[in-house]
Amino acid sequence: MAASCVRTVGSFIGKCGHCSLGINTITSQVSRQVLNRQICVSSALHGKNIASMGPEKFTAEFIQKQVEEYNIGKRHLANMMGEDPENFTQEDIDRSIAYLFPSSLFVKEARPVMKHPDIIFPKQKAAQWGEDGRPFHFLFYTGKQAYYSLMHDLYGKILKLEKYQDRLKVKGLFSSEGKKASLGLSRWLTKEELEQLLVQPTSQQDYNHFIQLIERLLSMPYSGTEEEFILRYRYQLEAESRKQTVQPLQKDEKGVAFSSAEGRRKTSNSSVILRDCGSGRVTVNGQDYLHYFPFLQHREQLMFPLQFVDMLGRFDLQCTVSGGGPSSQAGALRLAISRALLSFLSEGDMENMRQAGLLTPDPRVRERKKPGQEGARRKFTWKRR
Amino acid sequence: MAVRTLAKGLWGLRQSRAVTIGYSCNGHHYSTAESIKVSQPEPNDVNEKVLSLPLEKPDFFRVSELFSLKDLFDARVHLGHKKGCRHRLMEPYLYGCRLEQDIIDLDQTVEHLQQALNFTAHVAYRGGVILFVSRRRQFSHLIENTAKDCGEYAHTRYWQGGLLTNAHIQYGVGVRLPDLIIFLSTLNNVFQQHVAIRDAAKMNIPTVGVVDSNCNPSLVTYPVPGNDDTPVAMELYCRLFKMTINRAKDRRRQMELLHGLSAPPSPPS
Numbered sequence: 001m002a003a004s005c006v007r008t009v010g011s012f013i014g015k016c017g018h019c020s021l022g023i024n025t026i027t028s029q030v031s032r033q034v035l036n037r038q039i040c041v042s043s044a045l046h047g048k049n050i051a052s053m054g055p056e057k058f059t060a061e062f063i064q065k066q067v068e069e070y071n072i073g074k075r076h077l078a079n080m081m082g083e084d085p086e087n088f089t090q091e092d093i094d095r096s097i098a099y100l101f102p103s104s105l106f107v108k109e110a111r112p113v114m115k116h117p118d119i120i121f122p123k124q125k126a127a128q129w130g131e132d133g134r135p136f137h138f139l140f141y142t143g144k145q146a147y148y149s150l151m152h153d154l155y156g157k158i159l160k161l162e163k164y165q166d167r168l169k170v171k172g173l174f175s176s177e178g179k180k181a182s183l184g185l186s187r188w189l190t191k192e193e194l195e196q197l198l199v200q201p202t203s204q205q206d207y208n209h210f211i212q213l214i215e216r217l218l219s220m221p222y223s224g225t226e227e228e229f230i231l232r233y234r235y236q237l238e239a240e241s242r243k244q245t246v247q248p249l250q251k252d253e254k255g256v257a258f259s260s261a262e263g264r265r266k267t268s269n270s271s272v273i274l275r276d277c278g279s280g281r282v283t284v285n286g287q288d289y290l291h292y293f294p295f296l297q298h299r300e301q302l303m304f305p306l307q308f309v310d311m312l313g314r315f316d317l318q319c320t321v322s323g324g325g326p327s328s329q330a331g332a333l334r335l336a337i338s339r340a341l342l343s344f345l346s347e348g349d350m351e352n353m354r355q356a357g358l359l360t361p362d363p364r365v366r367e368r369k370k371p372g373q374e375g376a377r378r379k380f381t382w383k384r385r
Numbered sequence: 386m387a388v389r390t391l392a393k394g395l396w397g398l399r400q401s402r403a404v405t406i407g408y409s410c411n412g413h414h415y416s417t418a419e420s421i422k423v424s425q426p427e428p429n430d431v432n433e434k435v436l437s438l439p440l441e442k443p444d445f446f447r448v449s450e451l452f453s454l455k456d457l458f459d460a461r462v463h464l465g466h467k468k469g470c471r472h473r474l475m476e477p478y479l480y481g482c483r484l485e486q487d488i489i490d491l492d493q494t495v496e497h498l499q500q501a502l503n504f505t506a507h508v509a510y511r512g513g514v515i516l517f518v519s520r521r522r523q524f525s526h527l528i529e530n531t532a533k534d535c536g537e538y539a540h541t542r543y544w545q546g547g548l549l550t551n552a553h554i555q556y557g558v559g560v561r562l563p564d565l566i567i568f569l570s571t572l573n574n575v576f577q578q579h580v581a582i583r584d585a586a587k588m589n590i591p592t593v594g595v596v597d598s599n600c601n602p603s604l605v606t607y608p609v610p611g612n613d614d615t616p617v618a619m620e621l622y623c624r625l626f627k628m629t630i631n632r633a634k635d636r637r638r639q640m641e642l643l644h645g646l647s648a649p650p651s652p653p654s
Contacts, residue, residue, distance in 0.1 A: 133561030134514055140534050141516055142540050143548060143555055155526050
């Protein structure tokens with residue numbers, strides 16, 4: 001486990017700093033296998049059944065000790081690298097560990113790592129009851145206190161909203177188009193994310209009930225007052241269009257605005273220059289596109305981005321393409337045209353194009369043939385005898 | 386001391402039973418009617434004195450002042466279900482039947498409710514864990530809020546099988562089980578007796594329950610015959626229980642301050 005890794009690295013560095021290599025801690029190698037084997041041996045000696053003990057439980061004192069060791073180790077590491085211990089950030093730590101313990105393991109999680117214990121040790125439930133035995137949470141005896149307290153709060157909010165609506169109705173100010181919560185681009189948390197949030201396993205039924213209840217809260221008028229609460233249970237989808245790099249608009253000597261872009265599909269590479277002339281001529285590799293693409297379908301692929309934004313006759317296209325066959329060349333050109341068009345468009349149009357799939361490069365390539373089969377998927381004819 | 390509104394002969398007998406069960410609910414749930422352990426209060430042990438003082442008077446917490454018969458009538462506690470739904474064991478608690486609807490005898494209800502509230506107060510005074518249970522969805526939020534206000538616990542959701550009987554595995558080792566379970570409705574959503582009544586009887590946990598005319602009062606330690614369907618009646622019960630528990634806890638704090646105890650209240654073993 002990564003936990004064992006950290007313990008090793010942290011204690012190793014700490015002990016190095018104190019110049020006293022501990023006898024009972026593993027200080028030689030930072031390999032998971034060694035540490036794992038050591039633990040297994042000791043438990044077997046005690047005769048414990050590891051499988052029945054469940055997931056590891058970390059006490060609060062243990063985590064605290066790990067945090068102290070981490071902080072001390074961080075300072076020693078900074079001294080070792082000759083840097084300032086006060087401003088030693090996590091990136092510096094990662095860099096130093098990669099330098100001191102170079103590892104060519106393919107699995108990144110298996111390499112030596114030194115991070116804050118809160119990241120490494122999973123969040124665990126704190127003690128549920130005090131020293132007199134009385135549990136802290138008022139819904140402890142249900143067994144699923146986090147989930148049921150969430151449902152209780154949700155229902156409380158629904159009741160509050162209904163009372164607010166009644167008060168407005170009495171005053172005569174009620175309108176069914178009251179301020180509703182605006183969500184933006186987001187979706188409800190999945191069951192796994194909810195489980196992580198509550199630190200408690202949730203069943204599918206419970207999750208469905210929760211979604212039902214929060215949808216009900218959302219659908220009520222005046223749910224805008226509870227917007228902040230609702231947004232906590234929605235996962236914001238990053239607007240993908242923001243990741244798109246827009247080509248800058250350039251001007252050539254005559255003052256005509258043009259932009260250029262590249263596109264790829266299968267094995268074809270294309271590059272397109274889009275000129276804002278106003279004629280609608282298309283030149284591919286020096287030839288007219290009518291000659292280069294005899295098939296209607298390929299010419300339609302070329303024209304589709306312009307048709308989508310209703311700018312068919314506005315631009316002049318000068319394209320170069322190489323590699324692949326006619327269909328893949330047409331696809332590559334289409335992607336290049338869409339990308340070049342971006343510099344002439346607004347944000348909303350760009351989002352529409354992204355949703356239409358014009359800006360997504362097609363990842364499909366030819367699958368290799370495998371030995372023992374006739375093609376990539378086709379097997380040899382099966383003969384019974 | 387407050388004058389009791391009802392002077393019935395049974396009150397004294399019931400009160401001694403309350404003494405027994407109230408006294409031995411501190412972690413040992415082995416209470417029977419015969420084992421009346423009245424500890425001799427040692428003058429040098431202040432804690433024992435604080436615990437034994439409420440047991441000297443019959444209505445130490447003055448629960449009989451919290452409600453009257455008229456309050457119960459106004460909250461429609463006397464209305465039961467129809468004659469066809471009647472449970473055989475509820476017949477002694479019924480006053481009669483009017484137009485096929487059963488009417489619960491409020492004189493008996495007042496008696497039973499006073500005993501139940503008195504017992505709850507004693508349990509709360511000794512820092513016992515009280516669990517409110519009900520499976521009625523329309524009052525679930527109200528009951529959870531009541532429990533939150535008292536500082537006690539509530540369970541108005543689906544009852545998983547081993548919550549009481551399999552506690553060490555469900556919750557963890559060293560969990561403390563409730564010392565009193567209050568049922569604000571003894572039936573579950575399919576009109577069968579709630580599993581917790583049987584489980585509490587198995588684990589020797591005393592129960593207080595509002596039994597309607599279609600419920601089985603046999604396993605409940607302190608049954609309170611009354612209506613469990615009307616919102617007014619449920620609000621009344623919640624209010625009464627909340628007031629008794631808060632009163633008992635305040636009284637305990639007062640007694641400790643009076644006798645100069647610095648340690649936080651903990652039930653002596």
